[in-house]
Amino acid sequence: MTSLEWRQGERMEVQAIFEKQRSFYLTGKTKEVSFRLESLLKLQHAIKRYEPDISTALKKDLHRSEFEAYLTEIGPLLDEIKYVSKHLKAWAKPKKVATPQVLLGSKSYVYPEPYGVTLIISPWNYPCNLALMPLVGAIAAGNCAVLKPSEWAPHTSRVIVQMIKGIFEDEYVAVIEGDVKTSQALLELPFDHIFFTGSVQVGKIIMEKAAKTLTPVTLELGGKSPAIIEKDANMELAARRISWGKWMNAGQTCVAPDYVLVHEERKEALLAQLKHEIERFYGDNPLISENYGHIVNERHFARLEKFLQDGEIAIGGKADPEHCVIEPTVLTGVSWEAPVMQEEIFGPILPVFTFAELDDALATIRKQDKPLALYFFSEDEKKQEKVIQALPFGGGCINDTIIHLGNPHLPFGGVGTSGLGHYHGKYSFDCFSHKKAIVKQTTQFDIPFRYPFKKNALNWL
Numbered sequence: 001m002t003s004l005e006w007r008q009g010e011r012m013e014v015q016a017i018f019e020k021q022r023s024f025y026l027t028g029k030t031k032e033v034s035f036r037l038e039s040l041l042k043l044q045h046a047i048k049r050y051e052p053d054i055s056t057a058l059k060k061d062l063h064r065s066e067f068e069a070y071l072t073e074i075g076p077l078l079d080e081i082k083y084v085s086k087h088l089k090a091w092a093k094p095k096k097v098a099t100p101q102v103l104l105g106s107k108s109y110v111y112p113e114p115y116g117v118t119l120i121i122s123p124w125n126y127p128c129n130l131a132l133m134p135l136v137g138a139i140a141a142g143n144c145a146v147l148k149p150s151e152w153a154p155h156t157s158r159v160i161v162q163m164i165k166g167i168f169e170d171e172y173v174a175v176i177e178g179d180v181k182t183s184q185a186l187l188e189l190p191f192d193h194i195f196f197t198g199s200v201q202v203g204k205i206i207m208e209k210a211a212k213t214l215t216p217v218t219l220e221l222g223g224k225s226p227a228i229i230e231k232d233a234n235m236e237l238a239a240r241r242i243s244w245g246k247w248m249n250a251g252q253t254c255v256a257p258d259y260v261l262v263h264e265e266r267k268e269a270l271l272a273q274l275k276h277e278i279e280r281f282y283g284d285n286p287l288i289s290e291n292y293g294h295i296v297n298e299r300h301f302a303r304l305e306k307f308l309q310d311g312e313i314a315i316g317g318k319a320d321p322e323h324c325v326i327e328p329t330v331l332t333g334v335s336w337e338a339p340v341m342q343e344e345i346f347g348p349i350l351p352v353f354t355f356a357e358l359d360d361a362l363a364t365i366r367k368q369d370k371p372l373a374l375y376f377f378s379e380d381e382k383k384q385e386k387v388i389q390a391l392p393f394g395g396g397c398i399n400d401t402i403i404h405l406g407n408p409h410l411p412f413g414g415v416g417t418s419g420l421g422h423y424h425g426k427y428s429f430d431c432f433s434h435k436k437a438i439v440k441q442t443t444q445f446d447i448p449f450r451y452p453f454k455k456n457a458l459n460w461l
């Protein structure tokens with residue numbers, strides 16, 4: 001079979017799955033709350049059953065340790081399913097809302113309604129979490145879903161296929177594996193909602209495609225997320241928590257601190273403490289540490305290796321091309337014009353800049369695109385509030401990194417180029433639901449003032 005014939009076959013298969021899901025959605029089955037809860041339970045059991053396979057696959061794809069696999073992928077998914085299942089009945093009910101006096105006699109409601117057949121496209125960096133976390137929202141809200149996992153985490157993608165095939169029919173939830181062309185074939189179909197996690201560049205393509213059919217999109221993108229360390233910060237904790245957020249998964253985390261702005265008087269203390277923490281996490285030679293992740297592929301390795309020349313290496317700097325590993329690396333003396341500052345690093349390299357006044361640091365960040373996350377380290381509550389209010393960013397932490405993702409009561413998403421829309425917990429349910437506005441009018445009486453009767457309306461009464 002030629003590649004063209006194969007692609008045509010793939011397109012027909014994708015189309016057939018889409019049609020099947022459309023028909024199944026129209027049966028109304030996915031809207032039953034009992035069916036949604038049962039589906040979430042099936043997913044929960046499958047994740048537990050497949051936990052060792054997921055862990056092994058993540059090791060093969062990203063050299064992720066078992067501990068990190070649970071902490072960042074399996075644990076959050078199980079927590080999310082538990083939380084969503086607990087609240088689903090209440091969320092799915094129509095909500096009665098207030099009615100103004102001008103609509104006297106009527107009652108008003110908001111009916112959450114599933115969009116229908118949804119498409120979830122996910123990246124490789126947390127390949128299980130980022131495919132299944134949105135699926136929890138899609139199921140909870142009563143949709144059908146097609147998942148397109150990333151081709152760059154093939155072992156995890158395979159496990160996802162097995163897991164989903166074992167519990168759901170294609171007509172309800174289907175996984176379609178493939179590369180960019182597969183994604184493009186999917187984007188030709190009139191899905192009712194597209195949930196995309198990935199790069200800013202591809203996010204723009206998705207939005208352009210969706211515009212053709214006016215399909216609503218959620219875009220979970222990336223960018224350069226800064227960490228600011230004020231003069232009064234607890235440096236030991238700042239360095240440890242930045243090290244954790246930055247070098248987890250070898251920096252291949254959308255909300256990892258991309259670069260640090262530290263008060264000029266604390267730079268040396270920061271460097272010393274980062275070195276100490278890196279050794280405590282990954283030992284003398286992180287290149288061979290079992291706790292340390294590898295770069296996903298040779299292309300990304302080559303891209304990152306070039307960044308090592310963009311400043312002075314203060315910590316780390318060694319790389320092993322054979323296994324695609326780069327040491328946790330800290331760069332100083334970096335120019336804002338250097339290639340490492342022109343794109344999201346998405347790897348284990350951390351440029352460190354200094355500032356004299358907090359306002360200077362804020363002005364520097366304001367010149368960049370709106371980041372997905374921002375982290376501020378200081379004991380001063382006034383300054384904490386100032387930073388929160390002064391800059392636009394998706395979300396973040398005061399005196400920590402990344403942990404804001406761990407709270408299902410908080411929305412997760414970007415702003416501006418870092419994303420559109422948000423999810424997690426109730427926000428996931430809302431993300432996959434249309435809010436249908438309904439007024440139930442009385443037939444006991446009819447107030448005539450709104451009608452353009454020729455005669456005086458009151459005479460007619």
Ligand code: NAD
Pocket residue numbers: 121122123124125126130148149150151178179180183184197198199200202203205220221222223253254255344346372414419
């Ligand atoms: P990517 O944009 O290259 O790919 C993501 C998905 O889109 C993959 O499934 C891929 O097959 C598909 N795709 C790629 N090119 C496409 C095209 N031209 N048309 C249609 N589909 C296409 O992203 P990636 O390299 O897998 O992931 C890294 C990026 O994702 C980083 O920018 C990171 O910040 C971002 N990210 C964001 C979040 C978040 O929650 N905001 C989470 C993880 C990663």
